Amino acid sequence: MHLQNWINTELFQEIKSLLQKSLRPSINQIQKWANDNPTAPISELITSASLQIKYKEKLQITDKWLLTEKNAQQASSYAVAEYNGSIMQEFTKCADLCCGIGMDLWAIAKNKTECFAIDLSPEILSFAKYNMSLYPDRNINFLNMKAEDFTEPVECIFIDPDRRFDDKRSNNPFNMSPNLTALEGIAQKYSKYAIKLSPMLDYDKYDFFKDGQLHFVQEHNELKEILFCSADLSQSKAKKCVLLPENISFIEDNEKNTHVIAIKKYLYEPVVSIIKAHLIENLAAKLNLNKIDQKLALLTSDITIESPFVKRYEVFSIMDFSLKKLNAFIAEHDIGYLDIKTRGFSETVESFRKKIKIKKGKKNAVLFILKMDKKHQFIIANFTS
Numbered sequence: 001m002h003l004q005n006w007i008n009t010e011l012f013q014e015i016k017s018l019l020q021k022s023l024r025p026s027i028n029q030i031q032k033w034a035n036d037n038p039t040a041p042i043s044e045l046i047t048s049a050s051l052q053i054k055y056k057e058k059l060q061i062t063d064k065w066l067l068t069e070k071n072a073q074q075a076s077s078y079a080v081a082e083y084n085g086s087i088m089q090e091f092t093k094c095a096d097l098c099c100g101i102g103m104d105l106w107a108i109a110k111n112k113t114e115c116f117a118i119d120l121s122p123e124i125l126s127f128a129k130y131n132m133s134l135y136p137d138r139n140i141n142f143l144n145m146k147a148e149d150f151t152e153p154v155e156c157i158f159i160d161p162d163r164r165f166d167d168k169r170s171n172n173p174f175n176m177s178p179n180l181t182a183l184e185g186i187a188q189k190y191s192k193y194a195i196k197l198s199p200m201l202d203y204d205k206y207d208f209f210k211d212g213q214l215h216f217v218q219e220h221n222e223l224k225e226i227l228f229c230s231a232d233l234s235q236s237k238a239k240k241c242v243l244l245p246e247n248i249s250f251i252e253d254n255e256k257n258t259h260v261i262a263i264k265k266y267l268y269e270p271v272v273s274i275i276k277a278h279l280i281e282n283l284a285a286k287l288n289l290n291k292i293d294q295k296l297a298l299l300t301s302d303i304t305i306e307s308p309f310v311k312r313y314e315v316f317s318i319m320d321f322s323l324k325k326l327n328a329f330i331a332e333h334d335i336g337y338l339d340i341k342t343r344g345f346s347e348t349v350e351s352f353r354k355k356i357k358i359k360k361g362k363k364n365a366v367l368f369i370l371k372m373d374k375k376h377q378f379i380i381a382n383f384t385s
Contacts, residue, residue, distance in 0.1 A: 003044050004130045007066060011037055016049035059103060064134055066127040067101055074162070075103040076196070079244040080217055080224050082107050084158065087194050087215075087229060091155040097147035097186070098160045098178075102128035104196070108158055109138040117142045118150055120177070148182040151189065156233060159183065160196040171200045173208075184208060191232040199223040199276065213237055216273040219244040223272045241273040241309070248308050250274065250283065257284035260291045261300065263318060267292070267368070267381055268299040268310040269341075283309055293372050296343045313366055313381035321369075321376035327357045329380065336361030339383070344371030 006012055011033060018025055025033075025046065033042050051067040059065075060078035076084060085107025088094050095116035096105045102117070105128060109115040115138065119125040122144050129142045143150070147159060161176035161183070163169055173180040183195060187208075199216075203209045203226060213234035215227040218241065231237065239252040250273075258281050274283050275297045284291060287307055289299035305312065316333075319325050330338070336358060340349045352369070368379040 065131045071101040093154045095154045095157045102131045115140045147178045156192040195228045197226040216241045216277045218273040239277045255285040256281040264300045264302040267313040315381045317380045319378045334361040337364045339366045342369045345369045
């Protein structure tokens with residue numbers, strides 16, 4: 001029997017129940033399962049149950065899915081998949097050209113008259129087919145082929161290239177599968193497409209990503225993906241930052257504030273999507289904030305600003321880079337924990353933390369180590385928003 005035939009059995013539920021209690025099955029228990037179920041793939045069932053438990057928080061809907069470690073890692077989270085699906089909601093005939101285990105496919109195929117699911121791996125495609133069989137309202141055709149060989153007439157396509165190269169993650173689009181050259185070929189056949197890219201991609205280096213709209217999709221405090229939407233799909237070239245799960249957006253415009261002023265009562269730290277999108281000056285103009293340095297991703301004001309796109313810190317002290325002064329300040333103000341943030345500072349946080357003297361104080365604080373005007377400064381603040 002295939003693994004799919006065992007995933008809904010009492011045996012699988014027994015294995016999963018044991019693992020959910022954080023108990024590892026003993027050798028005797030595994031042998032008993034094998035003796036009672038001589039055709040069962042016990043090892044694979046244990047792995048599948050472990051993966052369902054491990055990725056439950058991220059994927060949410062995969063309680064009965066077949067997963068692999070690699071594909072579960074690479075799969076979009078539930079919130080990100082929902083966002084990716086929303087990009088294609090107006091179309092009735094779509095394709096997911098690198099469907100993996102089916103997380104994005106699950107969202108893309110909603111309310112479609114027809115959807116194509118493509119993957120180069122027959123095994124992973126069979127996993128996706130099984131997973132989507134749990135949703136009888138999805139009308140999906142599964143094709144085992146290269147993404148660049150797909151030619152069916154559809155209105156829009158979604159592509160999540162495999163970004164592993166020699167078993168390691170790569171941020172080079174020529175190491176993806178399909179790679180950048182293949183994507184350019186696909187773009188010649190289909191004018192409306194969305195491509196999921198690494199959040200670490202240096203997108204400014206490649207002309208291909210300039211003719212369309214880049215979505216910088218952040219979930220909680222982590223940049224999850226850069227989604228590139230073609231010009232025909234997005235009808236805009238303005239960069240877009242998206243905060244999930246709230247689904248709040250900030251869109252690039254022509255207004256910028258490049259003024260640099262001295263640090264005021266509050267420091268404002270833009271969220272990671274704003275920083276990656278190079279929209280700090282746009283955000284400064286929108287929120288009436290100013291930069292503290294042309295090279296640093298920090299803003300300032302004497303005014304309390306509330307925005308999901310910045311974290312606010314109230315400045316306690318600004319001092320020269322002096323360990324003696326810093327340690328004296330920590331002792332005087334009963335600080336028991338420092339959240340250390342660096343900008344333009346070459347030493348690691350872990351290494352620097354060993355040099356400061358923190359006792360069992362009752363207060364928490366934030367230490368910014370900044371390089372400004374070719375010298376380093378300490379800014380001690382507390383997190384207020």
